[in-house]
Amino acid sequence: MATKNTIILAAGKGTRMKSKLYKVLHRLCGKTMVDHVLTEVEKANIDNVVTIVGHGAEAVEENLGDRTKYAVQEEQLGTGHAVLQAEDLLGNLEGTTMVVSGDTPLFTAHTFDNLFAYHQNKKAAVTILTSQTDNPTGYGRIVRNDLGIVERIVEQKDATPEEQAITEINTGVYAFDNKSLFAALHEISNDNAQGEYYLTDVIEILKKQGKTIAAFKMDNFYESMGVNDRVALSKATKIMQQRINESHMKDGISFVDPDSTYIDVDVKIGADTVIEPGVQLKGQTVIGEGCYLGAHSEIVDSTLHDNVKVTSSMIENSEMMTGSDIGPNSHLRPDSLIGEGVHLGNFVEVKKSTIGAGTKVGHLTYVGNAKLGKNINVGCGVVFVNYDGAKKHETVVGDDSFIGSNSNLIAPLNVADHSFIAAGSTINKDVEKYDMAIARERQTNKPGYYKKLPYQKD
Structure with missing residues (x-):
């Protein structure tokens, strides 16, 4: 034979x-x-x-x-x-x-x-x-x-x-x-x-x-083309990039500037996705239909479902469900799962966490080793404090909760459904359903104190 x-x-x-x-x-x-x-x-x-x-x-x-x-x-x-x-x-x-x-x-x-x-x-x-x-x-x-x-x-x-x-x-x-x-x-x-x-x-x-x-x-x-040195490697890379990008364009993907867009050979992209200049899609990444990938975003070994918007952000070994968005200047670190319709704003970092549908994390927030339910509002400057110097611990926040700005949630911690964390609080004890947790010093005003300062002005 x-x-x-x-x-x-x-x-x-x-x-x-x-x-x-x-x-x-x-x-x-x-x-x-x-x-x-x-x-x-x-x-x-x-x-x-x-x-x-x-x-x-x-x-x-x-x-x-x-x-x-x-x-x-x-x-x-x-x-x-x-x-x-x-x-x-x-x-x-x-x-x-x-x-x-x-x-x-x-x-x-x-x-x-x-x-x-x-x-x-x-x-x-x-x-x-x-x-x-x-x-x-x-x-x-x-x-x-x-x-x-x-x-x-x-x-x-x-x-x-x-x-x-x-x-x-x-x-x-x-x-x-x-x-x-x-x-x-x-x-x-x-x-x-x-x-x-x-x-x-x-x-x-x-x-x-x-x-x-x-x-x-x-x-x-x-x-x-045989590759015997770094110059030939760069030329071969350019040719392959052009081949890959042209193949995606024929499948219904829009590139604003294909010459400055870098896509690995195994990446899959759905129709009607728009890719801006400087985007890098690496590894086994899968992009759904109708997505928007903003300039200079980098996505590695991740899955984005349909109609996801990424604005100048980095995503590693994570998954974003339909209709969610991230950025600008945010970072999904490995093992993060972002639910449907979730909004992650600017300067948000998420690591090894699950965020439920409809939750909003607006800006300047770190979410590490956490499970967030649905329709939660996370204010500006919130930190999920997950590391005690030796081990990582988990925080769980229930549905429809409110996390006020500049709060610290110290794990291990459970915050029940429909609870409220007052802005500026450091929380290290579990919060029950419908409760408000507030942990901050009571404000004290000192009358006339300004006039005692050496640099005071009338």
Whole structure:
């Protein structure tokens, strides 16, 4: 039975990145480079995926998990040697094996599907994925004969001046007849400028055997961009951001300035949402329909239901229900649940708390480790005092209560339904239903005191 297989090359350290982090683990738009590659490979309905690891093997395996099998390249002896490490896992299979690099995060499943289809249609031993560019520096060149048939691939460092002028480049992606690939890998040598075993040498071996060599030229050169340094990473990130934003716009989302809006690849957004400049949506964030995300808001791994308004605020690992709003300049810290129609005004911080439907927290307030019921009014400057220096404690406030401005609620504390906290109070005892709690010094006026002051004016 013919199989579709893929080998992902992810063994290189990537010294040009000048980083302690292994190259394929650098991130763009919410995922590592190698994760982007694997995700698109998975969409192409591949039967077997093998990732070649070397430097940082444990970190790569932790990142990708059991979505792929692994083979280890102990010594970095070139791409041909790397592919050969998958022989024990794939060598006896009938079918087609695609080889792709883990540092090419812009390839799409659509391109992979087209490559497999073209390869099978041509009944080729190998099909090279190529592209055209005005600046081929750094890429292997596709050398064709007068009839346009591929003769060989020559690497940049081994190319003559005439070959370096060729603008059709090797993207580093191939579809091979699987058994022909592994047979030919045993015949390549390292007689070249780098002393490495090049996968590209397999092409010439298969050609000498009289087998069909095909080349499929894809339309979008930018998909083939390899990332070898921070400059290339920034360029690839920009391209992917544009791709992501355009996809959302086609789905009915409005961007005031898409060039300054940053959305990770797994974010989901409902139709008729409006996104202003500087917004960042990260991780597994889900945005409902008809939302408004104001300028410079940052939302991470959070869920916003329909018709939520966020004004210049930050939301982390939290959830806002339908019709709620926040900001400007407020912060939802992790594990916060904001109910329907809740209003959180400016300079409000909420942490690990639940706020019931219709409750209003206007401004300059901290809500930590609390459960607030429905239709509560929380005045300005209220602090839910949740930390005693050693442990965090919880405050519970019932429905339809009123918390006056500048109050301190010292946990652990229970404030019952329909209760009233007078402004300026420090509350450390439970409050019963319908009660008013007031805890402040009685006001004392001193007649004529002003005239005793040394700086007094008549």
